[in-house]
Amino acid sequence: MSPALLPALLGLTLLLSRTQALTCQSGSAVTVRNATELPLQWTVGEKICDEGWGCQDTVLLLGNGPQVLLVLTKGCTQKENQEAHVTDHRAGPGLSIVSYTSVCRHKDLCNDLSSTLPLWSLPSPAAPGSVRCPVCLSTEGCESATEVTCPIGHSYCYNGVLKFRGGGINSKLRVQGCMSQATCNLLNETREIGSLSVSENCGANGMEVLTCQSGALGRVMNVTELPLEWTAGQEDCREGWGCQDTLMLLENGPQVLLVLTKGCTQEKDQEARVTEHRAGPGLSIVSYTRVCRHEDLCNDLPNTVPLWTLQPPAALGSVQCPVCLSTEGCESATEVTCPVGHSHCYNGIFTLRGGGVSGKLRVQGCMSQEACNLLNETRKIGSLSVSESCDTDASQTCEKGTMLRFQRNLAKEPLEWNMFGTVKCDLAEVCQETLLLIDVGSTSLIVGSKGCIKTETQNSQAVSIHSGPPGILIASYTHFCSSNRCNNARSTSVLLNSLRDLAAPVPGDLQCPTCVQLSRSCTGSGTVTCPKGTTGCYKGYIGLEGGGLTSPLSIQGCMAQPSNYLLNHTNMIGPFHTVEFPEDVNKDRQSGGAPKDLQSGAAPAPYLARVVGLGLSLALWCGMTTLLTLFPCDS
Numbered sequence: 130m131s132p133a134l135l136p137a138l139l140g141l142t143l144l145l146s147r148t149q150a151l152t153c154q155s156g157s158a159v160t161v162r163n164a165t166e167l168p169l170q171w172t173v174g175e176k177i178c179d180e181g182w183g184c185q186d187t188v189l190l191l192g193n194g195p196q197v198l199l200v201l202t203k204g205c206t207q208k209e210n211q212e213a214h215v216t217d218h219r220a221g222p223g224l225s226i227v228s229y230t231s232v233c234r235h236k237d238l239c240n241d242l243s244s245t246l247p248l249w250s251l252p253s254p255a256a257p258g259s260v261r262c263p264v265c266l267s268t269e270g271c272e273s274a275t276e277v278t279c280p281i282g283h284s285y286c287y288n289g290v291l292k293f294r295g296g297g298i299n300s301k302l303r304v305q306g307c308m309s310q311a312t313c314n315l316l317n318e319t320r321e322i323g324s325l326s327v328s329e330n331c332g333a334n335g336m337e338v339l340t341c342q343s344g345a346l347g348r349v350m351n352v353t354e355l356p357l358e359w360t361a362g363q364e365d366c367r368e369g370w371g372c373q374d375t376l377m378l379l380e381n382g383p384q385v386l387l388v389l390t391k392g393c394t395q396e397k398d399q400e401a402r403v404t405e406h407r408a409g410p411g412l413s414i415v416s417y418t419r420v421c422r423h424e425d426l427c428n429d430l431p432n433t434v435p436l437w438t439l440q441p442p443a444a445l446g447s448v449q450c451p452v453c454l455s456t457e458g459c460e461s462a463t464e465v466t467c468p469v470g471h472s473h474c475y476n477g478i479f480t481l482r483g484g485g486v487s488g489k490l491r492v493q494g495c496m497s498q499e500a501c502n503l504l505n506e507t508r509k510i511g512s513l514s515v516s517e518s519c520d521t522d523a524s525q526t527c528e529k530g531t532m533l534r535f536q537r538n539l540a541k542e543p544l545e546w547n548m549f550g551t552v553k554c555d556l557a558e559v560c561q562e563t564l565l566l567i568d569v570g571s572t573s574l575i576v577g578s579k580g581c582i583k584t585e586t587q588n589s590q591a592v593s594i595h596s597g598p599p600g601i602l603i604a605s606y607t608h609f610c611s612s613n614r615c616n617n618a619r620s621t622s623v624l625l626n627s628l629r630d631l632a633a634p635v636p637g638d639l640q641c642p643t644c645v646q647l648s649r650s651c652t653g654s655g656t657v658t659c660p661k662g663t664t665g666c667y668k669g670y671i672g673l674e675g676g677g678l679t680s681p682l683s684i685q686g687c688m689a690q691p692s693n694y695l696l697n698h699t700n701m702i703g704p705f706h707t708v709e710f711p712e713d714v715n716k717d718r719q720s721g722g723a724p725k726d727l728q729s730g731a732a733p734a735p736y737l738a739r740v741v742g743l744g745l746s747l748a749l750w751c752g753m754t755t756l757l758t759l760f761p762c763d764s
């Protein structure tokens with residue numbers, strides 16, 4: 130076989146082996162038509178999807194008297210299958226919105242809607258009222274809008290801007306017409322239609338409300354990974370706000386810290402600017418900042434290229450310094466020979482906050498001066514506030530310990546909660562103390578954990594009731610704080626005080642076995658008469674990992690929830706990763722006697738010895754915002 134053929138053949142095999150990959154109809158359109166032209170038909174292209182993806186159809190029709198807006202998008206989607214569905218978001222006469230959405234996987238090109246017929250019916254003529262409104266559907270202005278007499282009951286003139294985004298569409302449209310209410314709510318609270326996200330704005334400057342690229346990322350990388358590209362998410366700004374780009378690179382020999390934030394800002398416009406805050410070789414800091422308003426998505430910095438050039442190798446001097454850039458410790462820092470003129474070893478902690486990113490980082494490397502001034506007096510870089518400290522013992526000390534008690538009435542009677550020592554945390558960590566209480570009636574369990582934790586909510590305190598009452602009570606107390614030994618609660622009353630107001634149970638008719646044990650299944654259990662309001666018996670176990678305890682926890686008792694789950698898929702409670710495996714819930718509402726022991730036949734899923742972690746070890750600050758679509762954080 131000639132080697133030239135090989136790549137082509139390999140490509141083919143690749144295609145053939147992707148048996149799951151669907152071909153979908155693909156295309157998009159936004160068009161305003163005369164209502165008399167309906168029904169409309171279309172033909173579209175095709176696209177091969179990623180494995181596992183489905184085909185989607187999204188069609189929206191906005192009726193406005195003599196005019197109709199059609200928004201159409203077809204293509205591949207990760208969403209779950211969804212039967213074809215027609216939704217009236219806003220009923221006419223006057224302005225109306227109707228949509229058709231479906232997601233399918235049963236065959237290639239299954240997203241085969243080819244006309245507006247399923248959505249469109251000729252509106253019956255409405256009795257005219259007395260109010261007249263301008264009617265307009267336009268991507269430009271509405272200065273020359275014609276006036277129409279509105280139907281009875283639709284006597285408010287709507288004047289707003291609709292935005293459609295997603296599925297290859299990014300479009301803004303001024304809309305004027307007759308509405309049944311005075312509010313700016315043509316969309317009737319709809320935010321998502323199939324693969325489109327929709328929004329509206331009725332301010333005078335609706336057209337000037339910007340959409341910006343949005344996202345945040347902070348990551349320590351190998352210099353060889355540069356230059357780097359990204360794709361950003363999007364965000365609608367408030368009126369008058371602009372779009373910002375902030376990119377900062379802190380280089381330190383073989384490593385570089387990259388911090389990127391994109392989003393809406395109140396700051397005034399600023400041309401793209403590259404600033405060298407600290408010149409290399411050795412430690413260096415350079416940034417790119419920009420604020421713009423001239424068009425949607427103008428904060429379009431796509432990569433590190435404007436900032437980053439490979440430095441020529443510098444002449445080396447004689448001093449050696451440890452080099453490190455880490456949210457953890459720098460114990461195993463490697464030593465490098467510093468460039469001539471950079472003969473001071475810097476050892477500090479760099480802190481940054483803003484634009485959806487926050488974090489602390491230990492920095493060691495070669496500097497040209499003795500002072501603790503890596504930032505060269507810089508305090509602000511675009512949307513970021515930055516600071517440094519060379520008091521290197523900045524990590525926190527927290528109380529540490531795990532407590533576990535089985536006893537009746539732990540939801541009522543407080544216990545002492547002692548620590549067993551202290552622990553020094555990583556820079557990225559704060560102190561935590563967490564209580565998890567499970568009361569099944571006949572007995573109860575409380576688990577307490579104190580220590581360090583990596584969390585996005587640095588200072589917070591919360592009591593959550595995950596399940597019951599009535600029935601099995603599962604409640605937790607979590608406290609995250611960021612000063613030395615601040616996790617110093619001494620009694621479980623911090624949780625119990627918040628449970629005092631729970632209504633006392635009134636006995637009902639149902640009876641259930643009860644148990645809570647550190648094992649996969651209960652060995653021996655009592656039986657209780659369930660309180661009123663419970664509807665079934667729960668049996669299952671929860672895999673618990675973290676906070677000093679790794680064990681399955683079997684639970685039986687009375688349950689009121691309509692679902693089979695006690696924890697409602699909660700998978701983090703303080704430091705505890707939880708995975709719930711309900712075995713069976715007897716939904717028998719009939720009174721009296723012991724419950725039937727239904728066996729579903731489905732064996733419980735195996736206990737996950739290693740619950741999937743948070744992915745925090747690689748990413749410095751991934752997931753700080755809901756806007757984080759910039760990078761897969763787990764790569």
Ligand SMILES: *[C@@H]1O[C@H](CO)[C@@H](O)[C@H](O)[C@H]1NC(C)=O
Pocket residue numbers: 163164165195
């Ligand atoms: C729509 O089409 C009808 C018939 O073709 C025509 O009479 C009418 O003027 C058109 N309306 C608009 C707004 O273009």
Ligand SMILES: *[C@@H]1O[C@H](CO)[C@@H](O)[C@H](O)[C@H]1NC(C)=O
Pocket residue numbers: 217218219220309317
């Ligand atoms: C608004 O939406 C709700 C449900 O989504 C629907 O019941 C109601 O009829 C809609 N209102 C109008 C005026 O179309």
Ligand SMILES: *[C@@H]1O[C@H](CO)[C@@H](O)[C@H](O)[C@H]1NC(C)=O
Pocket residue numbers: 351352353383384
């Ligand atoms: C950076 O990447 C290069 C090439 O991929 C590798 O040789 C080097 O060991 C890496 N350095 C660090 C600090 O990971």
Ligand SMILES: *[C@@H]1O[C@H](CO)[C@@H](O)[C@H](O)[C@H]1NC(C)=O
Pocket residue numbers: 405406407408505
């Ligand atoms: C420190 O900043 C000033 C101005 O901001 C700049 O002129 C100077 O070169 C910087 N110093 C270093 C060592 O980068």
Ligand SMILES: *[C@@H]1O[C@H](CO)[C@@H](O)[C@H](O)[C@H]1NC(C)=O
Pocket residue numbers: 690697
């Ligand atoms: C379960 O969680 C979902 C999503 O987090 C929430 O919408 C729902 O209300 C919760 N159900 C109960 C019974 O708490």
